[in-house]
Amino acid sequence: MTTDGQPPGPPAVPPAADSLETKGPSDGEWLRVHPASPFVRGWVALAAITFFLGRDVVERTLQGQPVFEDGFARRAPWLLGGGAVVLAVAVLGFVLTWYFTKYQVSGGYVRAKSGLLFRQHRQARLDRVQAIDIVQPLLARIFGLAELKFEVADAGESAVRLAYLKLDDARQLRATILARASGAVSSGTVSAAAAGAGTVSAAAAGAGAGSADSPGARHFAQPAHEAPEFTVLAVPPSRLIGSLLLSEQSFFIVVGGFASVALSVLTENRAFYFYLVPAALGLAAGYWNFFNKGYNFTAAVSPDGIRLRYGLLDTQAQTLPPGRIQALKIAQPPLWRPFGWYRMQVNVAGYGASGNAAEGNTRTILLPVGKLAEVMAMLSLVLPDPGTDRPAAVFAAGLTGRDSDAGFVTTPRRARLLAPLAWRRNGYTATDTALLIRAGRWWRELVVVPHQRTQSLALHQGPVARRFRVADLVLHTTAGPVAPRLTQAGLDQARQLFNEQSARARLARKRQTTEQWLRQVAPGATVQLPVRQSPGTPTPGVPLPGAAASDARIHHQQEGQQHG
Template sequence: MTTPRGPGPDGPAPGGSPTRDVPLVPDREDSWHRVHPISPLVRGWLALAAIAYFFGRDSFESIFRGEPAWMLTEGRGFWAAAILLGVLALLVGGFVLSWWFTRYQVTQEHVRVNSGILFRQHRQARLDRVQAIDVIQPLLGRIFGLAELKFEVADAGESAVRLAYLPLASAQQLRATILARASGAETDPEHPDEIHEAPEHPVLAIPASRVVGATLLSGSTVALAVMVLVLATGTAVGFALDWGSFGVALSALVPGLVAVAAGYWSVFSTAYNFRAAVSPDGIRLRYGLLETRAQTVPPGRVQAVSVTQPLLWRLKDWYRIKVNVAGYGVSAENSGARTTLLPVGTRGDVMQMLALVLPDPGTEDPFGVFSAGLAGKDNDGGFVTSPRRVRWLSFLTWRRNGFAVTRTALLARSGRLWRSLAVVPHERTQSMALHQGPLARRLKLADLQLHTTTGPVRPVVYQMDIATARQLFDEQSARAAAARRQSLPERWLEHRPGQEQDGQQ
């Protein structure tokens, strides 16, 4: 297999002009590369579709009515063609300029992306701050064999670095190159351009039948049942009182049905063909129906984990895992599939995925402790629960609310109908806060909230005795400080002086 080569360590392409080769060796400051020429088309196909709809809608309708098209009558054909060609010329010109002014480079320490025609944008990210890398293929990109490379860096929030679009093989090779440099892995000094994708070991794959079952048992089904019940009740009352309200009720139901259909599609399309694997460069996730995504989360980048079980999923003992990853933020895109470590899985699948993000559970009986967190109550698995006096406030959940501490993580359990378990490694605890409302102060209770990076997981230990909550606050602060001193460096494969001596002691 031949590997695409960049301009090489000796200098840029002739004349310093950008090339389309993948940089496998560090670029010099004046060495740049361009994305694939049809990238603007993949990004801007909606604009072409809008033009086709605007100019073709009347003609299409006229054909079915047996009438001549309006723009082709009374000498309008020439001007309609001229306007269409002018708009297309402007659009194609914009595509070409967009491609021409978009370029990138990957050095030993940074990745840089320049883009923009009138308003120039320069993005730069340090490789040792890379939190996750995705290879995304939208439907049109799959047709042309192109992929977008998107990677998150610490504190990037809403503005992740995007590189769109590259040939799929080139995107995968560039991802391997960036992960190798981000990890600090040593390369062969005689062959610095020979960087191959790290081998992976498959962990699990979700069968299509389970995805269909999870979709049908999702919250959208509950919403659909409620809407049907409301419609049936409203119709019955309308007929009884002779209101004739069936049409009104049915029209009011349409937006709800659209939302339910969207919910079904979201669950099915993001969980379809889900596969998980582990490699030296992190956890690899692949999923998607129309748009496919290959996601890589480097080791130690997961800040918090949440395992939830919706009400209807209890029939099959299925669970979903969400994670907080530094740099993902809370955008609409990041709050969905990208923060999902497992869209639907059995309890065994959950244990496998938890082992990837928490290799050392810090307990001699990890299955028993985590099973108690998922489905237990009272003091199962060594959990400390809410005092009995809380039952007047939370008669359904007081026996579930609780926490357990291992050598490496804090587990927060909650929920009776919608079960939830949050897991926070000690070194990922950034800060904590005790919360008390008026009733909680009267009952001498407090909630302890743990702060990690922004994301869908909000670890909270609910309704603890105030003395227990204060003791947990103090002890967890000490555990977090001690764990951070022993945590891995940003470059997880980098050789550190004294590392071998430490391992021999």
């Protein structure tokens, strides 16, 4: 365990040993990304240049004309030369960007350098890694490359991207980063711990989920083996299509379509249809985007956290380490209700701040569409300790119940005029580990905020609410799709909750001592790795509420140890 997780060389054994020898002592050697990466990133520019150069020639050849006309022939060498120079400059630029892009994993940090004229250094503390993604756009996928992207909760710009690495190398690096981040492996650890960790990686390899690449001996040499994982759920494409067809936007499209047809019939204006064409194209693109992103969605659990994989053409594998979820929302639009489908979205630090809104949207989806049992299974993963004896009942009440089932406190009756439909739904309950806020009669919604993730909280009250003696309680979490707000709670309850919630959040923070989640386990952290895995085994396939509950109990014990 003296090395860090530098991607080993080719899979044959002697070269691997070789690469270990060269990379062994250099904890913190600067490495480069794959040489092909600038071309994969900039292929559009290359294709454009080639297209403009080549089109004319090809067209002329096809038409049987001489490639160079008389008048053109004199200028042709200049043009071609110019084109070649442009191409060469572009390629040189690519090569230089590649040459100056380096990364390093050492100590508790990942550092990335890039840029020729404008140099950029970025360093990220590993114990602050919030989530780590492996992204494969279509072209990169064809070449077997992948981008490694991770969100770090440090000040300022959060995402660190390494594009592109070989897929295996990216996986390896991910495993290393997660191992360091979890505290399972640390460069400062003494050899005894290293030996322990070595056996862990061996054990992990033994338990190995699909590590079909090489003989076992190599696993001992490898720094951090990829953690084994178990698939918890998969979303069938049929359900994804169904959910898209029955989504809120489909409803409005149908209404809009009828309205425009009616309009054009009434006004006898055929031209009206033309306006629908771009709208339809845009919508088709939107649907395609959802389908492309949501296709083949699978969730798996590993000691490193929850793995989410999805994508039809561009694939993405996200890893959310345990306890990194800041807030969670389970929603059900009215049209999904007959099918019992739910959608889960999360706030993860860094995801919400992602520059690209569409990207941020897909990354915050924990479950695009799932049945109650799957929702419960996911809940048991992201909230291993529900903090209550009967999680199934509590969460079911949060999803579908109303009034005071399972201990929910709703909007008082005196304020029913403010929310004539939803007042029996709007409510909250607090378990030992999380606050549950439910809302909505038709658009059902349940928001879960772990106590230790509450940033700050505020009570709001406007003049109307004051007449009815109700108030809103807002919990602030990191940027993302979930904005927890308890609406129209009775004033006394809201005030009480405000105080209690401050106290609970304080206690929960005290229990959580370190960001390295395996370090939170008492001594023998590394040995926990394979052990932790075994209780997860029965999870797949039996995500019934009861099973989720029992599973949650098991996790509870572990969590208890962690918090001890």
